Amino acid sequence: MANTSSRTLRLLSLLQTHRYWPGTELADRLDVSVRTLRRDIDRLRELGYPVEATRGVDGGYQLAAGAALPPLVIDDEEAVALAVGLQAAAREAVEGVAEASVRVLAKLVRVMPARLRRQVEALGTMTVPGWGGRAGMDADPGVLTVIALACRDDERLRFRYTAADGRETDRDVEPHRLVPLGRRWYLVAYDLTRHDWRTFRIDRLAAPAATGIRFRPRDLPAADAAEFVRASLEGLYSQFRPHQVKVLVDAPAATVRERIGRWSKVVEVDADHCHVHMTADTLDWPTMALGVLRADFHVLEPPELLDQLREWSTRFARADLRPGD
Numbered sequence: 001m002a003n004t005s006s007r008t009l010r011l012l013s014l015l016q017t018h019r020y021w022p023g024t025e026l027a028d029r030l031d032v033s034v035r036t037l038r039r040d041i042d043r044l045r046e047l048g049y050p051v052e053a054t055r056g057v058d059g060g061y062q063l064a065a066g067a068a069l070p071p072l073v074i075d076d077e078e079a080v081a082l083a084v085g086l087q088a089a090a091r092e093a094v095e096g097v098a099e100a101s102v103r104v105l106a107k108l109v110r111v112m113p114a115r116l117r118r119q120v121e122a123l124g125t126m127t128v129p130g131w132g133g134r135a136g137m138d139a140d141p142g143v144l145t146v147i148a149l150a151c152r153d154d155e156r157l158r159f160r161y162t163a164a165d166g167r168e169t170d171r172d173v174e175p176h177r178l179v180p181l182g183r184r185w186y187l188v189a190y191d192l193t194r195h196d197w198r199t200f201r202i203d204r205l206a207a208p209a210a211t212g213i214r215f216r217p218r219d220l221p222a223a224d225a226a227e228f229v230r231a232s233l234e235g236l237y238s239q240f241r242p243h244q245v246k247v248l249v250d251a252p253a254a255t256v257r258e259r260i261g262r263w264s265k266v267v268e269v270d271a272d273h274c275h276v277h278m279t280a281d282t283l284d285w286p287t288m289a290l291g292v293l294r295a296d297f298h299v300l301e302p303p304e305l306l307d308q309l310r311e312w313s314t315r316f317a318r319a320d321l322r323p324g325d
Helices: 004-017 023-030 034-046 076-090 097-110 114-125 141-153 225-236 253-263 284-291 303-317
Strands: 051-054 060-063 155-162 168-181 184-191 196-201 205-214 243-249 265-270 273-280 297-301
Touching: 004 023, 004 034, 004 060, 023 034, 023 060, 034 051, 076 114, 076 141, 114 141, 141 155, 141 168, 141 205, 168 196, 168 225, 184 225, 196 225, 243 284, 243 303, 253 265, 253 273, 253 284, 273 284, 284 303, 297 303
Parallel strands: none
Antiparallel strands: 051 060, 155 168, 155 205, 168 184, 184 196, 243 273, 243 297, 265 273
Protein backbone atom coordinates (compact mmCIF):
# COMPACT_ATOMS: atom_id res chain seq x y z
CA MET A 1 0.00 0.00 0.00
CA ALA A 2 1.66 3.17 -1.24
CA ASN A 3 -0.32 5.60 0.95
CA THR A 4 1.36 5.64 4.37
CA SER A 5 -1.69 6.98 6.24
CA SER A 6 -3.99 4.37 4.68
CA ARG A 7 -1.50 1.63 5.47
CA THR A 8 -1.25 2.79 9.08
CA LEU A 9 -5.03 2.67 9.46
CA ARG A 10 -5.07 -0.78 7.88
CA LEU A 11 -2.37 -1.92 10.31
CA LEU A 12 -4.38 -0.64 13.27
CA SER A 13 -7.46 -2.44 11.99
CA LEU A 14 -5.54 -5.74 11.67
CA LEU A 15 -4.09 -5.40 15.16
CA GLN A 16 -7.60 -4.93 16.55
CA THR A 17 -8.99 -8.03 14.83
CA HIS A 18 -6.45 -10.52 16.25
CA ARG A 19 -4.88 -10.88 19.66
CA TYR A 20 -1.43 -11.58 18.19
CA TRP A 21 0.14 -11.26 14.72
CA PRO A 22 3.45 -12.89 13.69
CA GLY A 23 5.59 -10.17 12.16
CA THR A 24 6.11 -11.87 8.79
CA GLU A 25 2.41 -12.64 8.39
CA LEU A 26 1.44 -9.07 9.24
CA ALA A 27 3.98 -7.71 6.74
CA ASP A 28 2.59 -10.02 4.05
CA ARG A 29 -0.97 -8.86 4.73
CA LEU A 30 0.14 -5.26 4.27
CA ASP A 31 2.38 -6.11 1.29
CA VAL A 32 5.40 -4.38 2.84
CA SER A 33 8.82 -5.40 4.09
CA VAL A 34 9.47 -6.28 7.73
CA ARG A 35 11.54 -3.10 8.05
CA THR A 36 8.63 -0.96 6.76
CA LEU A 37 6.30 -2.76 9.17
CA ARG A 38 8.56 -1.80 12.08
CA ARG A 39 8.43 1.85 10.99
CA ASP A 40 4.63 1.70 10.79
CA ILE A 41 4.48 0.16 14.27
CA ASP A 42 6.65 3.00 15.58
CA ARG A 43 4.29 5.49 13.94
CA LEU A 44 1.32 3.98 15.77
CA ARG A 45 3.20 4.20 19.06
CA GLU A 46 3.93 7.88 18.41
CA LEU A 47 0.17 8.41 18.01
CA GLY A 48 -0.37 6.82 21.43
CA TYR A 49 -1.40 3.28 20.50
CA PRO A 50 0.26 0.76 22.89
CA VAL A 51 1.69 -1.91 20.54
CA GLU A 52 3.74 -4.65 22.20
CA ALA A 53 6.45 -6.51 20.28
CA THR A 54 7.87 -10.02 20.76
CA ARG A 55 11.40 -10.51 19.45
CA GLY A 56 12.91 -13.63 17.89
CA VAL A 57 12.26 -15.88 14.92
CA ASP A 58 8.60 -16.19 15.83
CA GLY A 59 8.32 -12.58 16.93
CA GLY A 60 5.22 -10.51 16.32
CA TYR A 61 2.98 -7.70 17.49
CA GLN A 62 -0.18 -7.16 19.51
CA LEU A 63 -2.11 -4.32 21.07
CA ALA A 64 -1.58 -4.03 24.81
CA ALA A 65 -4.35 -5.17 27.14
CA GLY A 66 -7.14 -2.63 27.42
CA ALA A 67 -6.45 -1.13 24.01
CA ALA A 68 -9.57 -2.44 22.27
CA LEU A 69 -10.63 1.19 22.05
CA PRO A 70 -7.98 3.51 20.58
CA PRO A 71 -6.74 6.51 22.56
CA LEU A 72 -8.00 9.91 21.51
CA VAL A 73 -5.91 11.27 18.63
CA ILE A 74 -7.30 14.82 18.51
CA ASP A 75 -6.18 17.96 20.28
CA ASP A 76 -7.67 19.30 23.52
CA GLU A 77 -9.97 21.88 21.94
CA GLU A 78 -11.31 19.35 19.44
CA ALA A 79 -12.01 16.86 22.23
CA VAL A 80 -13.89 19.44 24.32
CA ALA A 81 -15.86 20.63 21.27
CA LEU A 82 -16.79 17.04 20.44
CA ALA A 83 -17.88 16.35 24.02
CA VAL A 84 -19.99 19.54 24.06
CA GLY A 85 -21.70 18.49 20.84
CA LEU A 86 -22.44 15.00 22.14
CA GLN A 87 -23.79 16.37 25.42
CA ALA A 88 -26.10 18.69 23.48
CA ALA A 89 -27.26 15.80 21.29
CA ALA A 90 -27.85 13.68 24.39
CA ARG A 91 -30.35 16.29 25.59
CA GLU A 92 -32.28 16.40 22.31
CA ALA A 93 -35.71 14.78 22.23
CA VAL A 94 -35.02 13.08 18.89
CA GLU A 95 -35.73 9.38 18.85
CA GLY A 96 -32.53 7.32 18.83
CA VAL A 97 -30.17 10.31 18.94
CA ALA A 98 -30.03 10.90 22.68
CA GLU A 99 -29.31 7.29 23.61
CA ALA A 100 -26.65 6.89 20.93
CA SER A 101 -25.01 10.17 21.95
CA VAL A 102 -24.80 9.04 25.58
CA ARG A 103 -23.11 5.81 24.50
CA VAL A 104 -20.61 7.61 22.26
CA LEU A 105 -19.87 10.19 24.95
CA ALA A 106 -19.19 7.43 27.49
CA LYS A 107 -16.76 5.75 25.08
CA LEU A 108 -15.09 9.06 24.26
CA VAL A 109 -14.51 9.98 27.91
CA ARG A 110 -13.22 6.49 28.71
CA VAL A 111 -10.35 6.70 26.23
CA MET A 112 -9.34 10.29 27.00
CA PRO A 113 -6.13 11.07 28.86
CA ALA A 114 -6.83 11.67 32.55
CA ARG A 115 -6.13 15.42 32.30
CA LEU A 116 -8.56 15.87 29.41
CA ARG A 117 -11.16 13.58 30.97
CA ARG A 118 -11.17 15.78 34.08
CA GLN A 119 -11.91 18.87 31.96
CA VAL A 120 -14.71 17.26 29.96
CA GLU A 121 -16.38 15.73 33.03
CA ALA A 122 -16.30 19.11 34.78
CA LEU A 123 -17.87 20.76 31.75
CA GLY A 124 -20.62 18.15 31.71
CA THR A 125 -21.49 18.36 35.40
CA MET A 126 -21.29 22.17 35.60
CA THR A 127 -23.48 22.84 32.54
CA VAL A 128 -27.24 23.39 32.89
CA PRO A 129 -29.21 23.02 29.63
CA GLY A 130 -30.82 26.22 28.43
CA TRP A 131 -33.85 26.73 26.22
CA GLY A 132 -34.72 28.16 22.81
CA GLY A 133 -32.88 25.77 20.51
CA ARG A 134 -29.57 23.96 20.37
CA ALA A 135 -26.44 25.44 21.84
CA GLY A 136 -23.76 26.40 19.40
CA MET A 137 -20.03 26.26 19.93
CA ASP A 138 -19.58 30.06 19.73
CA ALA A 139 -17.18 29.91 22.67
CA ASP A 140 -13.54 29.04 23.11
CA PRO A 141 -13.36 25.45 24.46
CA GLY A 142 -10.35 26.45 26.56
CA VAL A 143 -12.34 29.26 28.17
CA LEU A 144 -15.25 26.91 28.86
CA THR A 145 -13.06 24.33 30.58
CA VAL A 146 -11.30 26.92 32.78
CA ILE A 147 -14.69 28.21 33.92
CA ALA A 148 -16.16 24.73 34.39
CA LEU A 149 -13.25 23.63 36.58
CA ALA A 150 -13.61 26.79 38.70
CA CYS A 151 -17.35 26.10 39.10
CA ARG A 152 -16.71 22.51 40.11
CA ASP A 153 -13.94 23.36 42.58
CA ASP A 154 -15.77 26.37 44.14
CA GLU A 155 -12.81 28.58 43.22
CA ARG A 156 -13.02 32.32 42.59
CA LEU A 157 -12.57 33.41 38.99
CA ARG A 158 -11.08 36.59 37.52
CA PHE A 159 -11.58 37.80 33.94
CA ARG A 160 -11.88 40.81 31.66
CA TYR A 161 -15.45 41.56 30.55
CA THR A 162 -16.75 43.73 27.71
CA ALA A 163 -20.26 45.09 28.29
CA ALA A 164 -22.83 45.67 25.55
CA ASP A 165 -21.81 49.36 25.33
CA GLY A 166 -18.14 48.43 24.80
CA ARG A 167 -16.87 49.27 28.28
CA GLU A 168 -14.26 46.85 29.63
CA THR A 169 -13.97 45.96 33.31
CA ASP A 170 -12.08 43.46 35.44
CA ARG A 171 -14.40 41.10 37.29
CA ASP A 172 -13.88 38.90 40.33
CA VAL A 173 -16.70 36.40 40.73
CA GLU A 174 -17.80 33.24 42.46
CA PRO A 175 -18.73 31.05 39.46
CA HIS A 176 -21.86 28.91 39.74
CA ARG A 177 -22.85 27.23 36.44
CA LEU A 178 -22.52 27.45 32.66
CA VAL A 179 -25.69 27.70 30.57
CA PRO A 180 -25.78 27.13 26.78
CA LEU A 181 -28.66 29.04 25.23
CA GLY A 182 -29.30 29.37 21.50
CA ARG A 183 -25.97 30.11 19.85
CA ARG A 184 -24.39 31.52 23.00
CA TRP A 185 -22.99 30.38 26.34
CA TYR A 186 -23.50 32.19 29.64
CA LEU A 187 -21.83 32.10 33.03
CA VAL A 188 -24.01 32.54 36.11
CA ALA A 189 -21.89 33.89 38.95
CA TYR A 190 -21.94 36.04 42.07
CA ASP A 191 -20.17 39.33 41.27
CA LEU A 192 -17.95 40.26 44.23
CA THR A 193 -17.70 43.91 43.13
CA ARG A 194 -21.41 44.53 42.63
CA HIS A 195 -22.41 42.15 45.44
CA ASP A 196 -25.13 40.50 43.40
CA TRP A 197 -25.78 37.62 41.03
CA ARG A 198 -24.97 38.32 37.39
CA THR A 199 -25.12 36.67 33.96
CA PHE A 200 -22.03 36.98 31.74
CA ARG A 201 -21.88 36.17 28.03
CA ILE A 202 -18.89 33.91 27.42
CA ASP A 203 -18.07 35.51 24.05
CA ARG A 204 -17.55 38.84 25.86
CA LEU A 205 -15.32 37.30 28.52
CA ALA A 206 -11.53 37.21 28.13
CA ALA A 207 -8.57 35.66 29.95
CA PRO A 208 -10.43 33.78 32.70
CA ALA A 209 -8.14 32.60 35.47
CA ALA A 210 -8.80 30.74 38.69
CA THR A 211 -7.41 32.67 41.67
CA GLY A 212 -6.85 29.72 44.00
CA ILE A 213 -9.26 31.24 46.53
CA ARG A 214 -12.05 28.86 47.55
CA PHE A 215 -15.54 30.02 48.54
CA ARG A 216 -18.67 28.62 50.13
CA PRO A 217 -21.43 28.39 47.48
CA ARG A 218 -24.31 30.83 47.89
CA ASP A 219 -27.98 30.12 47.26
CA LEU A 220 -28.99 31.08 43.73
CA PRO A 221 -32.17 33.23 43.67
CA ALA A 222 -33.81 31.02 41.04
CA ALA A 223 -34.86 27.41 40.53
CA ASP A 224 -31.69 26.75 38.54
CA ALA A 225 -29.07 28.57 36.46
CA ALA A 226 -31.03 28.23 33.21
CA GLU A 227 -34.08 29.86 34.81
CA PHE A 228 -31.86 32.67 36.13
CA VAL A 229 -30.44 33.35 32.65
CA ARG A 230 -33.91 33.30 31.12
CA ALA A 231 -35.24 35.77 33.67
CA SER A 232 -32.20 38.02 33.19
CA LEU A 233 -32.61 38.12 29.42
CA GLU A 234 -36.35 38.64 29.55
CA GLY A 235 -35.82 41.61 31.86
CA LEU A 236 -33.08 43.04 29.64
CA TYR A 237 -34.95 42.67 26.37
CA SER A 238 -38.53 43.03 27.53
CA GLN A 239 -39.01 46.07 25.30
CA PHE A 240 -38.29 43.88 22.28
CA ARG A 241 -40.59 41.01 23.34
CA PRO A 242 -44.14 42.29 22.84
CA HIS A 243 -45.86 38.91 22.47
CA GLN A 244 -47.28 37.38 25.64
CA VAL A 245 -48.55 33.92 24.68
CA LYS A 246 -51.01 31.94 26.77
CA VAL A 247 -52.63 28.65 25.69
CA LEU A 248 -54.68 25.94 27.35
CA VAL A 249 -53.25 22.48 26.59
CA ASP A 250 -55.24 19.24 26.78
CA ALA A 251 -52.40 17.30 28.41
CA PRO A 252 -50.96 16.84 31.92
CA ALA A 253 -48.54 19.53 33.09
CA ALA A 254 -45.74 17.01 33.64
CA THR A 255 -45.95 15.85 30.02
CA VAL A 256 -45.91 19.40 28.69
CA ARG A 257 -42.96 20.39 30.90
CA GLU A 258 -40.98 17.44 29.58
CA ARG A 259 -41.55 18.52 25.99
CA ILE A 260 -41.36 22.34 26.07
CA GLY A 261 -40.65 23.26 29.69
CA ARG A 262 -37.30 24.79 28.76
CA TRP A 263 -39.05 27.39 26.61
CA SER A 264 -42.14 28.17 28.65
CA LYS A 265 -43.84 28.38 32.02
CA VAL A 266 -46.29 25.53 32.57
CA VAL A 267 -49.09 25.88 35.17
CA GLU A 268 -51.29 22.92 36.07
CA VAL A 269 -55.06 23.45 35.73
CA ASP A 270 -56.13 19.91 36.60
CA ALA A 271 -54.88 16.37 36.05
CA ASP A 272 -55.46 16.54 32.30
CA HIS A 273 -55.00 20.24 31.44
CA CYS A 274 -52.45 23.02 31.94
CA HIS A 275 -51.74 26.59 30.92
CA VAL A 276 -48.57 27.39 28.95
CA HIS A 277 -47.11 30.92 29.08
CA MET A 278 -44.42 32.14 26.67
CA THR A 279 -42.84 35.53 26.04
CA ALA A 280 -41.23 36.08 22.63
CA ASP A 281 -40.21 38.81 20.21
CA THR A 282 -41.88 36.92 17.33
CA LEU A 283 -44.56 34.25 17.23
CA ASP A 284 -42.35 31.78 15.36
CA TRP A 285 -40.82 30.15 18.44
CA PRO A 286 -44.19 29.69 20.24
CA THR A 287 -45.64 28.20 17.04
CA MET A 288 -42.81 25.68 16.75
CA ALA A 289 -42.98 24.86 20.47
CA LEU A 290 -46.70 24.18 20.27
CA GLY A 291 -46.10 22.05 17.20
CA VAL A 292 -43.95 19.58 19.14
CA LEU A 293 -46.54 19.16 21.93
CA ARG A 294 -48.41 16.40 20.09
CA ALA A 295 -51.52 17.48 22.01
CA ASP A 296 -54.61 19.61 21.36
CA PHE A 297 -54.51 23.17 22.64
CA HIS A 298 -56.61 26.34 22.71
CA VAL A 299 -55.18 29.84 22.14
CA LEU A 300 -56.11 32.25 24.91
CA GLU A 301 -53.87 35.11 23.79
CA PRO A 302 -52.81 36.81 21.60
CA PRO A 303 -55.36 36.53 18.77
CA GLU A 304 -52.64 36.94 16.12
CA LEU A 305 -51.12 33.61 17.23
CA LEU A 306 -54.26 31.85 16.00
CA ASP A 307 -53.92 33.64 12.65
CA GLN A 308 -50.31 32.46 12.33
CA LEU A 309 -51.20 28.88 13.26
CA ARG A 310 -53.86 28.80 10.55
CA GLU A 311 -51.45 30.26 7.99
CA TRP A 312 -48.76 27.68 8.84
CA SER A 313 -51.24 24.80 8.78
CA THR A 314 -52.46 25.86 5.32
CA ARG A 315 -48.90 26.02 4.03
CA PHE A 316 -48.01 22.63 5.52
CA ALA A 317 -51.15 21.10 4.02
CA ARG A 318 -49.97 22.20 0.55
CA ALA A 319 -46.65 20.37 0.94
CA ASP A 320 -46.11 17.39 -1.40
CA LEU A 321 -43.42 14.88 -2.23
CA ARG A 322 -41.52 15.50 -5.45
CA PRO A 323 -38.76 13.34 -6.90
CA GLY A 324 -35.29 14.90 -6.87
CA ASP A 325 -33.90 16.46 -10.03
